[in-house]
Each structure stands twice: as structure tokens, then as C-alpha cells.
Amino acid sequence: MDGRDRPGQDGAVEARVKLSPRLHVTELFFRPTLNGDAENRIMTTRVAHCACRRLAAEAQGEPLIVSACHCTECQRRTGSPFGLGAWYAKDKVRIAGETKTFIRPVEDRTVINHFCPTCGGTVLWEASKREGLIAIAIGMFGDPAFPPPARSIYESHRHPWIEFQGAMEHLA
Numbered sequence: 001m002d003g004r005d006r007p008g009q010d011g012a013v014e015a016r017v018k019l020s021p022r023l024h025v026t027e028l029f030f031r032p033t034l035n036g037d038a039e040n041r042i043m044t045t046r047v048a049h050c051a052c053r054r055l056a057a058e059a060q061g062e063p064l065i066v067s068a069c070h071c072t073e074c075q076r077r078t079g080s081p082f083g084l085g086a087w088y089a090k091d092k093v094r095i096a097g098e099t100k101t102f103i104r105p106v107e108d109r110t111v112i113n114h115f116c117p118t119c120g121g122t123v124l125w126e127a128s129k130r131e132g133l134i135a136i137a138i139g140m141f142g143d144p145a146f147p148p149p150a151r152s153i154y155e156s157h158r159h160p161w162i163e164f165q166g167a168m169e170h171l172a
């Protein structure tokens with residue numbers, strides 16, 4: 001154990017969300033191109049990173065679901081009127097760089113945000129009700145071609161001027 005993954009006040013929660021293996025961030029940014037690799041021809045791989053590039057996440061394949069969330073916690077996490085998360089199975093996501101966690105209780109569950117200690121960007125988060133899954137903030141991909149949200153939740157907190165195009169599930 002190298003200190004940075006040392007459990008916090010709540011060892012049980014920390015143990016459950018331990019993310020490994022960690023790579024050095026250069027392994028994601030500067031790894032050799034996979035063009036021609038048989039697996040990569042059929043599998044989209046995208047890299048998300050925070051503003052200072054010290055924390056990155058590589059996601060293999062398409063997200064299971066992309067959700068827009070208008071809740072006030074996502075508003076405060078992002079500083080924007082809504083958050084956007086792409087959910088993946090944990091084993092499809094590799095993380096590089098150091099993270100700090102912010103654990104937030106939500107009603108009967110917890111949300112664990114993983115953010116960059118240098119620039120503060122929350123690149124990933126987990127929800128205790130979504131065991132085995134992890135979300136990546138889609139803005140961290142910087143990719144306008146990223147799949148759009150299929151679900152819009154906590155719409156009771158939606159800023160009224162925000163409207164998404166296309167078919168999607170709407171939840172209050």
C-alpha cells in the first residue's frame with residue numbers, strides 16, 4: 001500500500017470502492033497506437049482526463065448508459081446546471097493518476113466521487129446502488145461525438161431553459 005489508497009475514516013466504504021490497477025498517466029496518453037490490433041478494430045476505446053491531465057480514465061467499448069442528472073449535487077459537483085455521466089462496467093475502465101474521494105450520502109445510498117487532487121475535476125464516480133459500475137463525466141472526454149444521454153433524471157431541478165433533443169427517458 002503506498003499511502004494514497006489508504007482507507008479513510010470509513011474503511012468499509014473505501015475498501016469497496018478500491019480501484020486497481022493504477023497506471024501512470026503517461027501510460028494512457030503515450031501508449032503505442034493500437035491500430036491494426038484485432039481487438040481494437042471492433043472495440044472503441046476512449047480516454048477521459050481532467051483539466052490538468054494528471055488523472056485519466058480509459059474506457060473500453062460503448063457505455064452501458066449515458067445519463068444527464070439535474071440534481072443540485074451534480075450542479076455543485078460540476079458548477080454547471082446538470083451533470084452527464086457515462087456508466088461502464090468497472091472492468092472496462094482503467095484509471096491512471098492519483099485521486100481523492102468525496103463520499104456523499106444520498107438518501108439510503110452513497111455516491112463516491114473520484115477527483116483530481118491538483119485541479120479538482122471529478123473524472124469518475126460510483127453509486128452504491130450500482131454495484132460493479134462506474135461513471136465517467138462525459139465532458140472529460142472532450143469528444144462532441146460521444147453518445148448522447150438516453151436518460152434525464154432529477155428533472156424537478158432542471159433549469160427550465162435546458163432541453164435535450166432526441167428520444168430519451170425523463171424522470172422527475
Ligand SMILES: [Zn+2]
Binds near residue numbers: 053
Ligand atoms: Zn487534474
Ligand SMILES: [Zn+2]
Binds near residue numbers: 070072074154
Ligand atoms: Zn445528480
